[in-house]
Amino acid sequence: MLRAAWLVAWREWRDLARDGRLRAAGVTILALLLVTVADAARQSRRELAERMEAAEDARQQWLGQGEKNPHAAAHYGMYVFPPRLPLAVLDRGVADHTGVAVRLEAHRQNESRFRPAEDTHLLRRFGVLTPATVLQVLVPLLLLLMAAPALAGERERGTLPLVLASGVKPEAVVLGKALGVAGPLGLLLVPGAVVAATVVLAAAGPSWGDTVARVCAYAAAHALYYGALLGMALAVSAVARTVRQALAVLLGLWLVQVVLAPRLAVEMARSLHPTPNARQFAAALERDLRGGFDGHDPQQRRASAVLAGLLRRHNVQTPEELPVNYVGVLLDEAEQHADRVYDRHVGRLQETFAAQERVEHAVAGVVPLLALQAVSRALAGTDAVQQRHFAVAAEDYRRTFVRLLNADLARNAQPGDTDYTRGEDLWAMVPAFSYRPPTWRWVLAKQRAGAVVLACWAAGGISLAALIARRWRLA
């Protein structure tokens, strides 16, 4: 059977090689892949250098801010910069939409700002050409164009019954056709993949092991997707009466997956789990920050209550008699209140985003491209989940350094002392911000569902093709 399959595959390769249009399309796609990888790598190298310099600058500015009140330093704050993993060269994901820097300061939990998507122009509506776009949009199109006439063409020309009548098993025909498409496609993709992997690994640095694992997972995810597509395409080709019919169905499926399904999934997610608009969110946040939760405990009353509690605890009558600086204590109390408010509102917003993503994962069960895109972004470190992971780490760091500064004020400033200042000795006690991105294991655990979907679709595609072959045998 294998020999027969190879013969069928060889014939398929010969026919494909003679088709000038497919040859041109293949070469174009390979060229696009290489060009986009090269461009993305250049951009990535530049950004990496900029981020490192910016982080170093931010640290020096923090240390060199001079003598000032510790709470003034908390307001001076600092900027931190989300990292870009090496695999982000292949898939920029939501990176352009989540900002290049986060301002960390007292009392406010800022979101990341300076989003490249703000340069938005109408072109962004049409998508951006990246290596991921080539691999997830153009390569599948080429695969479908190659696979559509594989069996339908034989039926149209009347050669399929002759082939089957010559003793070649239907399974061998289907396997041969599959190899006939997979072979040239592999020939096209392997050089591109090797170049891309080399570029990514060259930028891996100390996280080489993690990057290798991510690259392998990335390749595997795409291989599963192509396998699923190939199985489906051969099944459609086997069932279609004409090549035209097969092409129409397959191109329609491609269109639905690439153009329509992502937006439909977004609308479904938004309908089921709407987020508040920016104004509602800001107003609710402001109301709770200033007025206390549900307006029952406005800032002054809370401040008076804290002061009264302090006086009682230390058994004194006036703030000046306290062994601590009550201003520092009040500032810390205000900070904790703000933290609770942000946790509540931002937490609710993030939960809504997570619920939306669960809806999209569910839709990905029937649209495997959505699963592949989610896995691709996750492995590249450019999905919304990992942006949030960074935001949480930055927020934890912010709370730590603000508390440290407020505690110094409470402990060391004399009551009523408005001239209390500190310098670099205190600023240096705040450790430099250091962020560890999640490991590939963590990422794959989060993307379990997507990986399972891809595996199921690949198995389903192969099973479907095998079933079709069995049907011929029985017919």
Next chain:
Amino acid sequence: MSVPTRLRQEWRLLSRERTLAVLAVVLAALVALGVRNGSRTVSALRSAQEGAAAEELRARDVLRTRISAVAGGADRQPDDVRDPLRVANVLLTPRAHLPLLPLSVLSLGEVDLRSLAYTVTLRSPLDEGDAATVNPTHQLIGTLDWAFVVVFLWPLLLLVLGHGLLAGERESGTLALVMSQPVRLARWAAVRVALRAAVGWALLAVPSATGLMLAGGGGEPARLLLLVLLVAGYGAFWLAAALAVDARGGSRDGQALTLAGLWLALVLLVPWAVNALVASIAPVPSRIELVRSLRYVTAEASRQGSELLARYYEDHPEFAPAQGEATLDFASLSVAVEEEADRRMAPVLATFAARRDEQQEWVQRLRWLSPSLVAQAALDELAGTDSRRFDDFHRQVDAFHAMWRAHFRPFIQRRALLGVEDVDRLPVFRHREEAGNAVPGSVAAAATVLWGMAAGLVLWSSRRLRGYAVA
């Protein structure tokens, strides 16, 4: 054979195509969904804007009442409601918002990506945009609005309607029979294409008009007319392209592939290529560099402020001793630091903005390479959700911010308290439709180009059809 007879025959053929019926239903459903999404988004935004405007009026009334209650009290109190710094930064912070035009229900444009409202205080304008509450993945993927259906999907229906009209007849042998009658090929083809154009238009226009009426959209008749001309021109281009491919010859299947390739090229590949080209010709400066530059200049201004204010609590004067003069001095100094920081940031931001504007200009120049880009840009302009209108709004907010600061500066510097009459004289943001004045001309130009392309293709096709082999 008369034209009405030919039309009736063509209509009979069309009405038997089950695929067309299915596509018609799908298109209608997507149009309805697109209009619904647009309408829902715009309603929510408008409701928020109206709420914010009402809240601002209420805040002014409350402030007037509170100031009146303190009337006669010359001495500054802790948390005094007459404190100009407090009024400008906390008690009465005006909202500058961009009004949404009636046709924005059809094309949401950059609504998801840009800020539609700013809260204006004395602080730096960089800090005043609304937080984003849209999932970044959704921003990446984009919205399913009516414009998306028209620009991306409607052409596919038109190509299905219009492809291989001659080739199909030739392959089935009926073209030779038809041409044996006293019928000119070009006229016969024109009748077929015209009817299909009418059907294609009706399949879009009917659900669109219904959806728009139910959504309460519409607006100026002139803009509606431009919308009709623009969309019809876009549709005409695609049908003319199908006719041109047919006139060129080749099998019906081959033509279908060619048209699919044309759609892929014009709707996806050319915009991608233009994006890459624009990023290469006119790259926007690094945002990380921008952050570093801004941080450096604000750090310098803040350092000077720190030297001056090292004795005071910089950000919480309510915790300072009740020394009226010291508090007020802090207020004027802190405002001065903010203004100095903004003055130093201005050239950095101006350079960045200039490079962005240059990139936008390149996009405008290169959009003519794809009718899809032309159509999308024009739809965004008609809807008032395009880059230019947002950029213009941003400039007006900056100007209002400067006005807000200039209004309060004398109070702060003179260490004066606000009175009731001062509340009535506070500036109010009013958006001026400036960018919109150029829209009709720009959209008319886009519609003209689309119709021109269609006419050019039809002319070329009619010449090719003179030598068309009917068998």
